[in-house]
Amino acid sequence: MQAFSNSDHDKNLEINFNLTRFKDYLYSNRYSQNTIKTYVDALRVFFFFHHSKRIEALNVEDVIAFNVQYILPKNLSSSYQNQVINAIKLFYKNQFHRSMNITTLERPRREKRLPNVLSKTEVKAILEAPVNLKHRAMLSLIYACGLRRGELLNLTLKDVLSERNLLFIRQSKGKKDRVVPISNKTIEMLREYYKAYQPKIWLFEGQKPSEKYSERSIQLVLNNAVAKVKINKPVSLHWLRHSYATHLLESGTDLRYIQELLGHSSSKTTEVYTHVSTKNLQQIRSPFDDL
Numbered sequence: 097m098q099a100f101s102n103s104d105h106d107k108n109l110e111i112n113f114n115l116t117r118f119k120d121y122l123y124s125n126r127y128s129q130n131t132i133k134t135y136v137d138a139l140r141v142f143f144f145f146h147h148s149k150r151i152e153a154l155n156v157e158d159v160i161a162f163n164v165q166y167i168l169p170k171n172l173s174s175s176y177q178n179q180v181i182n183a184i185k186l187f188y189k190n191q192f193h194r195s196m197n198i199t200t201l202e203r204p205r206r207e208k209r210l211p212n213v214l215s216k217t218e219v220k221a222i223l224e225a226p227v228n229l230k231h232r233a234m235l236s237l238i239y240a241c242g243l244r245r246g247e248l249l250n251l252t253l254k255d256v257l258s259e260r261n262l263l264f265i266r267q268s269k270g271k272k273d274r275v276v277p278i279s280n281k282t283i284e285m286l287r288e289y290y291k292a293y294q295p296k297i298w299l300f301e302g303q304k305p306s307e308k309y310s311e312r313s314i315q316l317v318l319n320n321a322v323a324k325v326k327i328n329k330p331v332s333l334h335w336l337r338h339s340y341a342t343h344l345l346e347s348g349t350d351l352r353y354i355q356e357l358l359g360h361s362s363s364k365t366t367e368v369y370t371h372v373s374t375k376n377l378q379q380i381r382s383p384f385d386d387l
Contacts, residue, residue, distance in 0.1 A: 104147075111143045114151055114191060121190050126271065130246075135183035141166075142180060152192055159184055159198055211338035211368060218327055219339055225321035233289040234300055234314055235321065238333060241276045242340035242358055244268065245333045249309055251299040253290075258283045265359070274359045341369045 115136050122132045143151055145166055146158050159181070167177050181198055188196040214222070219239055226232045238248055247268050255264040261283065262275045278286075286299075295301045300309040315333060322331045337358070344354050355366040 107144075107147050110151060111140060114143075114187075115139060118187055118191055128269075134179055135186070138176070138180045138183045139187055142184060156196060156198055159196065211342070212329075212331075212335045213342045214327075214329075214331070214335055214339045216343060218325075219336065219343075221325040222318070222321045222327070222331070222336075225324040226317060228317075229289055229292055230300065231317045231321075233285055234309070235318060235336065236285060237282065239336040239340050240282045241278060242337050242344075244337060245311060245314060249298070249300065249311065249314065252297060253295060253299055256283075256286060256299065258286075268359055272359055272361075274356070276357050338369070341366070345369050 118139070119132060119136055122135065127135075142159075142162055143154075145162050146154055149158065162180070163177065166172075167180070185196050185198065188194055223232065223236050223239060226235065234248060237243065238245070241263055243265070247265050250266065250268075251263070255266065256278070257264060257275075258278075261278055261280070263278045265274050265276065267273060293301075296306045298306070298308045300314075301307055302309050302313070318331065318333055318336075322329070341354055341358055344357070345351065351363065351366055351370070354369070355363055358366060360366045
C-alpha cells in the first residue's frame with residue numbers, strides 16, 4: 097500500500113481550508129444545502145484534478161483542461177459541466193477577488209427532456225400500496241399538492257391551514273413562499289395520520305420525536321410501493337409532482353394557475369407539461385386512418 101505523502105497531506109489541507117471558507121460564504125448568503133453540496137463537491141474534484149498547482153494559481157486554461165480531460169471522457173452530463181463552471185466562477189470571485197472569465201469554454205446546451213408522467217391508475221396503485229399510514233400520507237400529499245421532496249419534509253404542523261383548506265409552503269426553491277389548496281379528502285387523511293402518530297414539530301417525523309423524516313427514507317418508501325404494484329419504471333418522487341401538473345392540465349386547469357401551484361418562476365418551465373399531456377394528442381386523427 098502506497099504511503100500518504102507530505103505533498104498529499106498539504107494538498108488536502110489547502111483544499112479543505114479553501115472549501116471551508118467558501119462553504120461558510122455560501123451558508124451565510126443563504127444558498128440552499130443542495131447548492132452548497134453541489135458546488136463544494138464539484139470544486140473538490142476540480143482542485144484534486146489539478147493537484148500539482150496551487151489553488152490560487154489555477155486559471156481559465158486549467159478549467160478547459162478539466163473539461164477536456166475529465167468531464168468529457170467520463171461522459172458527464174452538461175448539467176454537471178455547467179454546475180462546475182458556476183462553482184468555479186463564484187469561488188474565484190469570492191475567495192480571490194478575480195474574475196474567472198470562461199468565455200472560451202462554450203456552455204453546453206441543456207438537454208431538453210420531457211418530464212416523466214404516470215397515469216392516474218398507476219398513481220392510485222402506488223398511493224394505496226403502503227400499509228403504513230404515515231408512508232401512505234407522505235406519498236399522497238406529494239401528489240395531492242404537487243410538492244417537491246424537500247417541501248414535504250420541511251412542512252410543520254402549523255403549515256396545514258385546515259380551516260382555509262390551504263397548505264403553506266415556506267421558502268421553497270428560489271426562497272419563495274406559496275400556498276396551495278388542499279381538499280377535504282386530503283385534510284381528513286392528515287387528521288387520521290395525526291391522531292395515530294402525534295408529530296411534535298415536523299408534519300412528518302422520523303423514528304426520533306421532533307426529528308425530520310429523511311430524504312433517503314421517503315425515497316425507499318416510494319421504491320417499495322412501486323415494486324409492490326409491479327410498475328417496471330424508475331419512478332422517483334418528482335414523477336408524482338410531474339403527474340400532478342399533467343393531470344391538472346388534462347382536467348382543464350389553466351397553465352397560469354398550474355405555474356403558481358408549482359412555484360415556477362417562469363411560465364416556460366410549466367409549458368413543458370403541454371408536451372406530455374395526452375388529452376389533445378389522443379384526439380388527433382392520423383391521415384393513415386383516412387386511406
